[in-house]
Amino acid sequence: MAIINDMRKISDTVWELPTNYKDGMRVPARIIATEKLVREMDKAVYQQISNVATLPGITRYALCMPDGHSGYGFPIGGVAAMDVHEGGVISPGGIGFDINCGMRLVITNLTVDDVQPRLKEIVDLLFQRVPAGVGSHGFLKISRDEFREIVEQGARWCVEHDYGSDEDLEVTEENGCISGADAAKISDRAIDRGHNQVGTLGSGNHYLEVQIARPEDVRDKELAAKFGITIPNQIVIMFHCGSRGFGHQVATDYLQVFLKVMESKYGIKVLDRELACAPFESPEGRDYFAAMKCGLNMSFANRQVILHRIREVFSEVFGRSAEDLGMRMIYDVAHNTAKLEKHDIDGKERKLLVHRKGATRAFGPGHEEVAPRYRDIGQPVIIGGSMETGSYLLVGTSSGAETFFSTAHGSGRTMSRTKARKQWHGKQLQRDLEARGIYIRSNSWAGLAEEAGAAYKDIDEVIEATELAGISKPVARFTPIGNVKG
């Protein structure tokens, strides 16, 4: 492939497009991946990551994680840190439409032997209680005014309304509520779209899985034990969802604002309109930052309510309380965000707006923003594979500074949704998976086909690349047995 020839190999897991690759690049673009994964990436990733390198204020590198693939403007798997004191910009394309799409992981004290006989009952009930699909509504009746509170208070609102405990908040990124969210900065249309979607999975690649931690898949026993993964074939629950139509509307609203002012008011020229942006330190940039934080909080709240439903379902099926079933949340990570963080750049501390789109923050041990419970081992990282293959729990490492402490978020698509739909038939896929011991419920067979395992990169390879690159360290791998597909 010709493209890889344009790249400089920095190490086995770092590939660089130098600044002379394209006019206007302010910094080199780097892909963190093994050679095999780099070769498998679609060509548009190189274009996109080098486009990102032209954005004002970008610091050190425009980065792409091992699971990268092309997305709206930025690649999914893109990481870009902008120096807000140097005219750094904020770009919705660098955060994604599904603001704070993220993962949550819950452990139980049940084993596969406890769960297997009642798996269908559990999955069917989860499918009922956690609504999935494009326009799904939650069971929570929330007024528009209450929704405004939720987007400012996040998961904290849920805990105050008995959907969870303070302990859940302690293990949620930002404690489930990012400060600075301002409901005055969001449109009525965004409220319209979001207010009845709290407690819903949504569609696309969003899912809720019942998984097993097989003893042979526990990579680091000591770390696993710290997370409470101690029983052979222990059952865990993992789910992936975001801010639904709300986040989408916020992103759309501000993309339109930015397209209007970017060039005329701020003189910023971008190569692709999907990179629409504004200086972080501008009224428009600040407004979007405050609105985007509402998306973050909506998503934390959404996952908190879903967690509550999962606990209800398990305690109903087993006739025991969630505490008794050991249903403790391990962590909640955000994938699609931009956060102001302090990073050490060449010995100097700088305040950077770190865009992570389809990338997970992965602070190493000792970092002040890691939940106290995990500060000595590093921030938990939850990486979901495709519904057929498996998922991982990892921890951040001290050696992750090169990627602004960011790592992969999933296995990454290898083909478009359209192509996947043409290749697989959802209903048949469901039967095949059931034959392999994975019970699936879905609203949309076509949507299921989009998520076929073979439409994704090999999750094990992605994880290996993050480990080789020193940006995260695997703790345990989980195998799905039940899946509610959004």
Place this chain on the structure above:
Amino acid sequence: MHIRTPITLITGPLGSGKTTLLRHILATKAAKIAIVMNEFGEIAIDTKVIDGKNVRIAELGGGCVCCSLLGEFEAAVKEIIEKIDPDIIVVETTGVAEPEALAFNIQEALPQCRTDGIVSVADADGLVRFPEIGHTTGLQFESADILLLNKIDLVDRHQIEPLETKLREINPTAAIVRTERCQIDPELLFGIGRERKVAPPEYKHQPEFESFTFSSDKTFSHDSFERFADGLPASVHRAKGFVLFPDGAQLFNFVAGRWDLEPFETDRTDLVFIGKEIAAQKPAILRALDACAHPDNK
């Protein structure tokens, strides 16, 4: 025989003119149109709003409705057909949708509908200002049957042709039509559907487009007609109408080299051909059509 409701998908990046196109269609197309907003759209809605289970329906002028999706797309379309029974459904997709996936959905999950076409709006000014075509935008252009190169009044005349070339590289088969404020003859965008109930539409010329019609009460041979359709010259962007075959009539729908036939109730052959400077080809096309008449015919 039940006629499947045609669905037209409108795609294109944010700010390219999708809503303008919708307004224009509503103002110029004589048909009962249901517009489905895949997102909360921008068309001003100042009429009564009815909350359905899967759609929020607003009545527009001329018997048309505008629906905001609340539930699954498939459920919403079913509900619209049940409640409103439109002649045409137009779906405005988001600036970030993969339109082909939606078309595939229609094919798989909505047997009562057919995808009539995918219309993508490209914004000439944007294409000049942003030299690279984004990933999502690229997917939208790629899947289009008709590409409107809109806002040509905002760019220099000499810039237009290179833009067409650029679009042509992404999508070699679509008909590319230059527009200002999406002013396009709606006949170029839609199949015939149930229009035969109303008087044959008067064809207004798109500046560089020409059209002619063909009518006959003879029946046609399937094979000959299919060969004829395959052989239509590239200058024909659009052809549509009904064709009478020995085993019944079919609705013929031709867009930029791609065509299909589906059962339709009528007793005549009526076809219209639209294209760039096709007057010169008219005699040859009409001769070829005459030659398609079934041998058993009078």
